[in-house]
Amino acid sequence: QKEVEQNSGPLSVPEGAIASLNCTYSDRVSQSFFWYRQYSGKSPELIMSIYSNGDKEDGRFTAQLNKASQYVSLLIRDSQPSDSATYLCAVNSITSGTYKYIFGTGTRLKVLA
Amino acid sequence: DTAVSQTPKYLVTQMGNDKSIKCEQNLGHDTMYWYKQDSKKFLKIMFSYNNKELIINETVPNRFSPKSPDKAHLNLHINSLELGDSAVYFCASSRQLYDTQYFGPGTRLTVL
Numbered sequence: 001q002k003e004v005e006q007n008s009g010p011l012s013v014p015e016g017a018i019a020s021l022n023c024t025y026s027d028r029v030s031q032s033f034f035w036y037r038q039y040s041g042k043s044p045e046l047i048m049s050i051y052s053n054g055d056k057e058d059g060r061f062t063a064q065l066n067k068a069s070q071y072v073s074l075l076i077r078d079s080q081p082s083d084s085a086t087y088l089c090a091v092n093s094i095t096s097g098t099y100k101y102i103f104g105t106g107t108r109l110k111v112l113a
Numbered sequence: 114d115t116a117v118s119q120t121p122k123y124l125v126t127q128m129g130n131d132k133s134i135k136c137e138q139n140l141g142h143d144t145m146y147w148y149k150q151d152s153k154k155f156l157k158i159m160f161s162y163n164n165k166e167l168i169i170n171e172t173v174p175n176r177f178s179p180k181s182p183d184k185a186h187l188n189l190h191i192n193s194l195e196l197g198d199s200a201v202y203f204c205a206s207s208r209q210l211y212d213t214q215y216f217g218p219g220t221r222l223t224v225l
Contacts, residue, residue: 101214
């Protein structure tokens, strides 16, 4: 089992719809969770970070964390063609002095105009 | 001003050569990282330096050697380049260890 799993997609949604991206992780002691967006040929850039269970909203983006079920999701409301990119989930844990920061393989999102 | 910069942006070289990639951040961050992103877009951490001290050294060949002359710089030297080293290498920095990371533009390395 991969430590951080994402559906590779592509996930296609029409413009204006809600895009839902999911990520599961295997390490129960994971502490911090991040969503990055990466446009083709560009570097990853942070969209949201979340540290505690529940929802966190920032503009059109909402991150949801459920530590009991070990998943974190990202909702994008009113999706725009400019949201078309690969979305990377990253999970951070520190166990017995060992640091881990692991990215998922990313979900490619296509927003259709 | 660019927050995290890398040079060169593109690097094309022959198998067996030695090459270096440089990274600089002007964010005042304590921690810097090197990542490798392969053709399948998987982003894998290679090294992490905190206050010039090596914190994480993932299982990478010892042909790869990072060097941090000061907190603002983290260079990556690669000896005896192999075809499988072809990838995009990203440098990143964060305020503290494994805090939000800010990525450089990447260096696309092609080994012929």
